[in-house]
Amino acid sequence: MFLHNLLYEIRTGxxxxxxxxxxxxxxxxxxxxFKASFSGLYETATAFSTIPCAVVENKExxxxxxxxxSVTEGEDALLSVTYADENHALQMLKDGEICxxxxxxxxxxxxxxxxxxxxxxxKSFAEQYNAQQTVIRDTMEHDPMQLQxxxxxxxxxxxxxxxIPLTQGNTDNYTAFFYNLIAMVAMYGMITGLHITIGSQxxxxxxxxxxxxxxxxxxxxxxxxxLGSYLVQGLCMVICVTFEAFVLKVDFGERLPLxxxxxxxxxxxxVSLGFFVGSINHFSENAKVSLSFAVSMFFCFMSGLMxxxxxxxxxTHAPWFNNINPAAIVCDSFYYLNIDSxxxxxIGKLVTMVMISVIFTVLGAVMSRRKKYASL
Amino acid sequence: MQVFxxxxxxxxxxxxxxxxxxxxxxxxxxxxxxxxxxxRIFEATKLAVCVFDADDTPESxxxxxFIGQQHDLxxxxxxxxxxxxxxxYEAVDYVLVIEDGYAEKLENGETDALFSSYRMHDSYGAxxxxxxxxxxxxxxxxxxxxxxxxxxxxxxxxDVLTEKTEVRYAETKNTAVLSPVNASYFTYMSYILxxxxxxxxxxxxxxMNRKDLRFRTACSCLRPNARTMQIFAGxxxxxxxxxxxxxxxxILLGGGQISGLAWLVIPNSLLYAIICTGIAxxxxxxxxxxxxxxxxxxxxxxxxxxxxxxxxxxxxLGEGVLAVGRFLPxxxxxxxxxxxxxxxxxxxxxxxxxxxxxxGFAVVMMILSLLVHKQFVRAKTNMN
Numbered sequence: 001m002f003l004h005n006l007l008y009e010i011r012t013g014x015x016x017x018x019x020x021x022x023x024x025x026x027x028x029x030x031x032x033x034f035k036a037s038f039s040g041l042y043e044t045a046t047a048f049s050t051i052p053c054a055v056v057e058n059k060e061x062x063x064x065x066x067x068x069x070s071v072t073e074g075e076d077a078l079l080s081v082t083y084a085d086e087n088h089a090l091q092m093l094k095d096g097e098i099c100x101x102x103x104x105x106x107x108x109x110x111x112x113x114x115x116x117x118x119x120x121x122x123k124s125f126a127e128q129y130n131a132q133q134t135v136i137r138d139t140m141e142h143d144p145m146q147l148q149x150x151x152x153x154x155x156x157x158x159x160x161x162x163x164i165p166l167t168q169g170n171t172d173n174y175t176a177f178f179y180n181l182i183a184m185v186a187m188y189g190m191i192t193g194l195h196i197t198i199g200s201q202x203x204x205x206x207x208x209x210x211x212x213x214x215x216x217x218x219x220x221x222x223x224x225x226x227l228g229s230y231l232v233q234g235l236c237m238v239i240c241v242t243f244e245a246f247v248l249k250v251d252f253g254e255r256l257p258l259x260x261x262x263x264x265x266x267x268x269x270x271v272s273l274g275f276f277v278g279s280i281n282h283f284s285e286n287a288k289v290s291l292s293f294a295v296s297m298f299f300c301f302m303s304g305l306m307x308x309x310x311x312x313x314x315x316t317h318a319p320w321f322n323n324i325n326p327a328a329i330v331c332d333s334f335y336y337l338n339i340d341s342x343x344x345x346x347i348g349k350l351v352t353m354v355m356i357s358v359i360f361t362v363l364g365a366v367m368s369r370r371k372k373y374a375s376l
Numbered sequence: 377m378q379v380f381x382x383x384x385x386x387x388x389x390x391x392x393x394x395x396x397x398x399x400x401x402x403x404x405x406x407x408x409x410x411x412x413x414x415x416r417i418f419e420a421t422k423l424a425v426c427v428f429d430a431d432d433t434p435e436s437x438x439x440x441x442f443i444g445q446q447h448d449l450x451x452x453x454x455x456x457x458x459x460x461x462x463x464x465y466e467a468v469d470y471v472l473v474i475e476d477g478y479a480e481k482l483e484n485g486e487t488d489a490l491f492s493s494y495r496m497h498d499s500y501g502a503x504x505x506x507x508x509x510x511x512x513x514x515x516x517x518x519x520x521x522x523x524x525x526x527x528x529x530x531x532x533x534x535d536v537l538t539e540k541t542e543v544r545y546a547e548t549k550n551t552a553v554l555s556p557v558n559a560s561y562f563t564y565m566s567y568i569l570x571x572x573x574x575x576x577x578x579x580x581x582x583x584m585n586r587k588d589l590r591f592r593t594a595c596s597c598l599r600p601n602a603r604t605m606q607i608f609a610g611x612x613x614x615x616x617x618x619x620x621x622x623x624x625x626x627i628l629l630g631g632g633q634i635s636g637l638a639w640l641v642i643p644n645s646l647l648y649a650i651i652c653t654g655i656a657x658x659x660x661x662x663x664x665x666x667x668x669x670x671x672x673x674x675x676x677x678x679x680x681x682x683x684x685x686x687x688x689x690x691x692x693l694g695e696g697v698l699a700v701g702r703f704l705p706x707x708x709x710x711x712x713x714x715x716x717x718x719x720x721x722x723x724x725x726x727x728x729x730x731x732x733x734x735x736g737f738a739v740v741m742m743i744l745s746l747l748v749h750k751q752f753v754r755a756k757t758n759m760n
Contacts, residue, residue: 021671029675033682036697044692048498078503093546094721096691101546109542117500120421123543124504128511131536135515139522146522153518160490160513161472161506166460171497173464312465339460 002220009228012199014235018191023236027185028243034177035248042172050080051118052097054089057104063136064104066155067129079125102126107133169338170251173308176331178250180305183330185240186266187296189233193274194288196225197368201278204285222368226275226361233267253338258346262337265353266330270296272360273326279367296327303327329353379584379593379603383610386583387576394576394618401568401622406629423469423501426452426462435479435530439512442534443472446508459494469501472509483526487513512537552718553637558630559717562641565622566648566706567686571677572618573652574659577611578669581660611653619649637716640727644712647734651705654741661748680706690714705737 013019043049055068071078082089082098089101093113100112100122108126112119132154139150198204200221202212211221241263244250252259277292302325304311311328314321322328333349340346425447429436443449452462452471462468473492481490491509495502512533519529554562583589584607593603623645627634634641659672681687683697684706690698701707712730715722 017665017667021667026671026674030678033679036700037682037688037693039697040694041688041692046497046499048500048503051500076498078507090546107541109544111544111546113546115421117421117423117504119543121500121504121507123420123541124507126541127539128507128537130541131511131515131539132518134536134539135518135522139518143522149521150518153521154514156487156514156517158487158510158513158517160487160509162489162492163495164492165495166456166463167496171464173466176465309466312462312467315461315465316467335464339464340457345457 001216002224005216005221005224006228009196009225010231013192013195013228013232016195019232019236022191023185023188023233024239027181027236027240030184031178031181031240031244031248034181035250038174038177042174046173048076050077051099051121052080052082053122054082054084054092054098054101055104056084056086056089056101059105061104063133064108064129067132070155070157071125078121167339168341169253171339172251175250175252175338176304176308176311176335178244178248179331179334180300180303180327182237182240182244182263182334183266183303183327184296184300184305185236186233186263186270186330187273187299187327189229189236189267189270190274190277190292190296191289192229192233192236193271193276193364194278194292196222196229196271196275197278197364198285198288200225200368201281201371203281218369222365226271229271229275230268233271234264237263237267251338252334255337258337259334262330262333262346262350262353265350265357266326266333269326269330269353269357269360272357272364275364276360276367279364281367281371299325299327303331323352326353326356329356377606379598379606380610382589383580383584383607386580387610387614390576390579394572397568397572397575398621401564402625420446421501421504423447423505424450424467425505426450426459426468426471428454428471428473430476431474431478433479435482435526436474438530438534439474439478442512442537443505443508445534445538447505456494460496463494463496469499470505472505479526482513482516485517485520487517508537552716553635553722554641554713554716554718555630555633555638556717558626558634558638558641559713561626561629562645563686563710563713565626565645566684566709567677567681568622569619569645569649570652570655570680570706571673573615573649574656574676575669575673577614577653577656578660578673579666580614581607581611581657582663582666582669585660585663611657615649615653619646637722640712640716640731643731644709644734647731647738648705648709650738651734651741654738654745657745658741658748661745680704683707685710685714689719691719705734708733708737 050072055064057064068079068081072081082092084092086101089098090111092098093101093111099118100110102122102125103109103111107130110119110123110126112122135154136147136151139147199207200211200218202209214221238260241260245252245256245259273295274292277295278288280288283291301307302310302314302321305327311322311331314325314328322332329349329352333346333353336346336349425443427440427443427449429440440449447470450468452459452468459468459471463471471494473494475490475492478490481487490513493502493506515533515537516526516529519532520526524532552559594600623642626641655676659669664672683693684690684701684704685693685698686706690701690707690710693701698707708730711720712727714720715727715730
């Protein structure tokens, strides 16, 4: 009987239009849109690359040439410089070929077309060059004998910073949108979970009424419903992760099999939450569906699906909420797999997912038992 | 006006969806407006820098103060995982450790290994701070070479390095006529317009096209044209109210600063609202289910926003994405706003072309809706 029920739960699950639309098609479409928009954005907006600028010399300046040579050398050069006349430089700025124009006069000045971190780097360069000029001028005025030593000190290559690498993983923070997308599918598992109780409550569906008067023990039908929903939800999670990893080529790091494990547990957690919401007896089917969508979207919003800054904001002001927000837990598990070299934090998130799943499944089961209907 | 009244009755039941979108949009738009009203004066990007001072000397404090003058100092828990999380989620841009013995090394003229920095990836922010620190140390050492005491050298270096450099804006053709606040608001408005109009109007029209309702109206004395006109009037009223609500709010939030060419946002947004109406009518005439409409709302709203430069600026999108975007109305809507806000050069011919293309989209959607109406709805209501 259990296997019979299970088989039909799976069949009806994968034929439910809601499941196909929201758990299979929608993530694929949204993921494709994310990929189209965010592809290359990390390289363009965040990751450093040499800043192109033009230099307009109103008079020959040997020192400036020396300084510019020092910042334009090597693969990771700070600037790439084009010497040009003013009109050409302005045209290049207008065409977006350069970020700013450095005018060499007594002091360096800067012309830009917009403000941003690249323009700020140019401004900082100009200020530091002007500072050097001031130091040299001061030395000439007060102690000309030391002039060459001061110029040497200013021109010396200094490397005061030792870098401590934090991770070998993918540092593209736009990947968090894809983590959130998988978390959203996991949260939509609430809709799958709802169908278990809607299909077993006589006051909510004809199927529930038939089941209530059938000889199958409620425990058997509920257990088959839960397992069937877990499997259907698992299938949706696998489709989502596979599409992201192999079609959209999202870099989940080196531990992709564990991403699947985490996504499957996230899906089970979503179904358990839906099972619990469905077991609340006082609401109609529509109210339960609306509640599930609202709750899942709230969790996803707080986890950064719509606004990427939400997660760090929550982490700053209410860090406890990220530890109980199911969507944030799923996202964090992917993030830890990608960023951390160890498994401690990842395992912690898996344990949390299992605990939430168990708690809400038990609560749902307790609330579903011993329901009798005097009339329908 | 029975059909018109019935339309409004049905609309009343569907308005809760519109309210959710409207409230969420205003909740996001108003803070955005408060933060975004700036004049066009160059402001250097300030980074969030966290400093761990292991040296704890007057010299290291002076450096921390110097960094604080240039950037915003923030605190992060001194724990590797907390630092990793903060850097990944950009809660902090740069984490610097002033190493123990910094002052002593500086006194001795040493410049190596004075600091450590936690590195997530090569970023412009990191380059900016590193450049600043390199110059700070060089300048201090230059003053020391010139014979100054360390304390004086540090003070002089801080003074000289905080002198401002003149920054001008190029007088290119990219002159903004639309304030940043209004530009952001009207750009995002394209998403909210399609979401509200589509998610409300399509279900209402679906209800009005329901077989039983159509049959009842068809066997009354009301002429079919009058019925269509009354539904059209109801739809127009709803769309105009929604469009006017968002437009007036946008202008008020921007401080009523719209003038001259900036008024082009009005026909631009009105045409876009008409396009959204055309799409909503077209889908409703196809007779799809409400669930499909919900999903189409998300796909169309998010899809056009992502592909056409609403959420991510068009200048940041790849050529392939923009090539697809050109086939969508939101692309031309956003392009005109980009011209008005000075992101791309304003060209009267191109601006007119944007409006014409939007008009074309609106006309095509209306013609398609009429065709579908004739093919599907009339076939469905055929008494045979």
